[in-house]
Amino acid sequence: MGAHDIVERAQTLTESWPQHCIVCEPSELQPVYAHKGGAGITVTAHGVAAHSSTDRGASANFRIAPFLAEMAELAPIFKSEERFQNPLFDPPTNGFNMVISDGDTATNVTAARTVARLSIRAMPEACFEEAVQMVLDRAEAHGLEVQHRSVGPFFASADSPLAQAACRATGAPRAITVPYGTEAECYQEYMQALVLGPGSIAQAHTVGEWIAVAQLREAVEVYTRLIGDLCA
Numbered sequence: 058m059g060a061h062d063i064v065e066r067a068q069t070l071t072e073s074w075p076q077h078c079i080v081c082e083p084s085e086l087q088p089v090y091a092h093k094g095g096a097g098i099t100v101t102a103h104g105v106a107a108h109s110s111t112d113r114g115a116s117a118n119f120r121i122a123p124f125l126a127e128m129a130e131l132a133p134i135f136k137s138e139e140r141f142q143n144p145l146f147d148p149p150t151n152g153f154n155m156v157i158s159d160g161d162t163a164t165n166v167t168a169a170r171t172v173a174r175l176s177i178r179a180m181p182e183a184c185f186e187e188a189v190q191m192v193l194d195r196a197e198a199h200g201l202e203v204q205h206r207s208v209g210p211f212f213a214s215a216d217s218p219l220a221q222a223a224c225r226a227t228g229a230p231r232a233i234t235v236p237y238g239t240e241a242e243c244y245q246e247y248m249q250a251l252v253l254g255p256g257s258i259a260q261a262h263t264v265g266e267w268i269a270v271a272q273l274r275e276a277v278e279v280y281t282r283l284i285g286d287l288c289a
Contacts, residue, residue: 059240060240060243060244061240061243064243064244064246064247070247074247074248075248076248076249076287077219077248077249077250077251077287078241078244078247078248078249078250078251079223079250079251079252079253079280079283080239080240080241080244080250080251080252080253080254081252081253081254081255081276082237082239082241082252082254082258082261083254083255083256083257083258083260083261083268084235084252084253084254084258085255085256085257085272086227086229086253086254086255086272086275086276086279087227087229087232087233087253088220088223088224088227088229088232088233088251088252088253089232089233089234089235089241089251089252089253090212090213090214090215090217090220090232090233090234090251091145091146091181091210091211091212091213091215091234091235092210092211092234092235092236092237092238092239092241092242092252093146093151093152093178093179093180093210093235093236093237093238094178094179094180094185094207094208094209094210094211094238094242095152095176095177095178095179095207095208095238096176096177096179096185096189096205096206096207096208097174097175097176097205097206097207098174098175098176098177098189098192098193098196098203098204098205099172099173099174099175099203099204099205100121100124100172100173100174100175100192100196100201100202100203101170101171101172101173101201101202101203102117102118102120102121102124102170102171102172102201102202103117103120103169103170103202104116104117104118104119104120104167104168104169104170104171105167105169106162106166106167106168106169107166107167108165108166109164109165109166109167110165114166114167115167116167116168117159117167117168117169117170117171118159118162118168118171120171120199120201121171121173121199121201123199124173124195124196124199124201125155125157125173127195128155128173128175128192128195131153131191131192131195132153135150135151135153135177135188136150136153140183140184141183141184141188142180142183143180143181143182143183145180145234146180146234146235146236147234147236148236149180150178151177151178151179151180151183151185151188152176152177152178152236153175153176153177153178153188154175154176155173155174155175155176156173156174157171157172157173157174158171158172159171159172175192177189177192178236178238179207179208179209179210180210181210181212185207185210189205189207193205208238208242208243209242210238210242211238211239211241211242211245211250211252212245213245213249213250213251215231215232217249217251218249218287219249219250219251219287220232220251222283222286222287223251223253223283225282225286226279226280226282226283226286227253227279232251235252235258237258239252253279253283254276255268255269255272255273255275255276256268256269256272
């Protein structure tokens with residue numbers, strides 16, 4: 058969110074865009090020319106809270122249940138049909154996922170509000186917009202409250218001058234794709250962009266996340282060679 062604000066408002070950038078952009082997300086110092094984007098969809102059902110013995114309540118869980126069943130039917134479709142896949146990525150699927158909460162309502166109370174949050178990862182030429190619309194249509198058909206936000210994928214050229222320079226700086230044979238997302242997608246409209254950073258994504262966004270000191274030191278050398286190649 059902050060990166061999108063920067064490209065719109067930061068005068069240092071907008072008055073004179075740099076030619077190249079390196080996003081330092083952990084990639085184990087492998088040049089990354091493409092990654093997935095995604096959509097976040099929030100579907101909310103409203104009920105009436107009451108003690109279940111009174112029969113005066115209306116459970117939001119029962120109201121959202123038919124929608125949840127349809128999402129369970131969509132999951133194997135998204136994972137198996139080739140039109141929803143892109144073989145350039147590992148895994149090639151859109152990572153369709155759903156989490157549910159009714160606020161830990163007690164079993165003797167009807168749930169007043171149930172929220173399902175769904176995510177779909179975006180890839181080029183993988184019917185991303187269609188997949189999102191399939192979820193939205195089912196939520197709306199059941200009369201549920203729905204909100205969504207989408208961020209497109211980052212997709213540059215594996216043979217761009219920046220990718221080639223990064224391969225020279227790191228010794229990598231070729232730039233790669235990754236399944237996670239970064240803010241590179243919002244810079245790609247303005248600059249040649251690439252993801253290249255120390256550390257592993259496996260350690261990112263976890264308790265006690267860390268980067269090996271050796272990778273940090275190697276990153277300094279890689280960035281120094283890259284700047285010398287592109288800017289000297």
